[in-house]
Amino acid sequence: MGRAPGTTPGRFGSEAGSTGSAPRSARSAEGVSRLPETAAVLAVRRAVRDWLTRFGPDDPDPPVVAVALSGGADSLALTAAAVVEAAAVDALVVDHRLQPASAAVAAEAAARALALGCRSARVLAVDVGTDGGVEAAARRARYAALDAARDGLPVLLGHTLDDQAETVLLGLARGSGGRSIHGMAPFTEPWGRPLLGVRRATTGQLCADLGLAPHADPHNIAPEFTRVRLRTEVLPLLEEVLGGGVAPALARTAEQLREDSIVLDTLADELLRGATDGSMLVVETLATAPAALRKRAIRTWLLSGGAKALTNKHLQAVDALITGWRGQGGVAVGGGRPGSRLVAGRERGRLTLRLGNDCHRTDDTS
Incomplete structure (x- = not known):
């Protein structure tokens, strides 16, 4: 996938205005600066570039994408890298309104998106229900809002290799067969996940390299959530007992199972056609x-x-x-x-x- 004429590799994209509550960035095109070429920055940029090459829309080239931005380290790192690798980026910030200061946090995230070079930033306020618990209800509300606001663009999500490992463990506990431990796919239209091969520590380091202070969501350390306990208790214990490398091994397992499943699903579709009356x-x-x-x-x-x-x-x-x-x-x-x-x-x-x-x-x- 070639780079579109008129774009400069390694620079922030130009701004095309914003919607929502975030103010327009005052930085001019002449004032944009390069991202530092640190190991973390290069790793995240490479992951985003590879995703755009494999899954990004062909028109334009490089494509225009949306990014789901929470203000946390993973989505901030993804946004910073996407701005320099894509033709343009629209930031979508979901305000779940579950915490007293959530509106201010969302507005700050949108402002940062514009400062990083996104062409627009929108705050999407949602109502979170109660069915299935807060985690599940918030997820449903978030994805529905992102889907409604994406304007036909693929939406990049900041899920990392560590998130993938947690997802595999959750699926394993459900015991619903191989499909339940596939983990997350790099692209399930319209959702893109460029960072599934990037560690959470790398996205945090990128933010440090850029002088960004990510928002620390208190829900991410609340022990009443199963995923938080996996992150803070189970995975560290597995790493200690098994001598390290557990998260990458779980992610590799998920990838291999997805590859096998593609073959099985193809054969199953043939069986279904033959059995249909x-x-x-x-x-x-x-x-x-x-x-x-x-x-x-x-x-x-x-x-x-x-x-x-x-x-x-x-x-x-x-x-x-x-x-x-x-x-x-x-x-x-x-x-x-x-x-x-x-x-x-x-x-x-x-x-x-x-x-x-x-x-x-x-x-x-x-």
């Missing part, structure tokens, strides 16, 4: 397939039919309609509508997925 699935075709492919095909079929929040228990129960058929009733798989659940069942040698009030016994004449 209208909106139903032919039991005989599925029964002779390897379990890894069969369950992937079932999962895709259920999701496309409107199933929600699928668990391993759901998949095992639906799979038993194929491999352990004893005339059992259908399986409620989540989804549906008020007063009517979505139920997977077996009828005349076919798997069906229908709305129903009950999980009832189904007769099979195959």
Whole structure:
């Protein structure tokens, strides 16, 4: 991917104004300065450049991107590097309004984005619900706000290798199979994660090299959150017991599993096409397939039919309609509508997925 005419490698991009509560930066194009070429700066810039080359939009070249900026070290480092590697950067700052000074923190983050050279910075105030706990509710609100504000651009997120290791451990604890320990992908449209190979210490060092004081979110050290305890207690203990290198090893495992999963998903899609009979699935075709492919095909079929929040228990129960058929009733798989659940069942040698009030016994004449 070549660099667009008129851009200068190693310099901040020009400013094109801002929206939201942040003031426009007063720095002129002639006044922009180079990033210091420290080890941390070069590592983060290289990670962002590699991501843009592999996943960035082709037009323009280099592309325009949005960055989710919290004001913490990871997102500040990502923003600083993206400004010099992309054609332009729009900063999106989510104010979760969970702390008394959150508006001021968000405004400061937006101002820093403009000072770093972003062409715009927007503060997105959200309402965080309570379903599933504060962490999950805040995440849903954040992603919804970012998606609504991105204006068609990919959104870069500041997740690091350390975040990846924590995600793998959380998935391992759920015990939902290989998919649950894939970790985060570098790009799942529209979300980009250029820093999955960069350590958290490196992003902190970049901020120190640039003289930036990142915002320290008190939620990031609150022991009532599972991820915080993984970060502050579990991973350090694993590093001590296993002699170091645990976080990179977990991240490598996630990457290898994602690569394997791409192959399995491709084969499962072929199986699904061969087993599909209208909106139903032919039991005989599925029964002779390897379990890894069969369950992937079932999962895709259920999701496309409107199933929600699928668990391993759901998949095992639906799979038993194929491999352990004893005339059992259908399986409620989540989804549906008020007063009517979505139920997977077996009828005349076919798997069906229908709305129903009950999980009832189904007769099979195959």
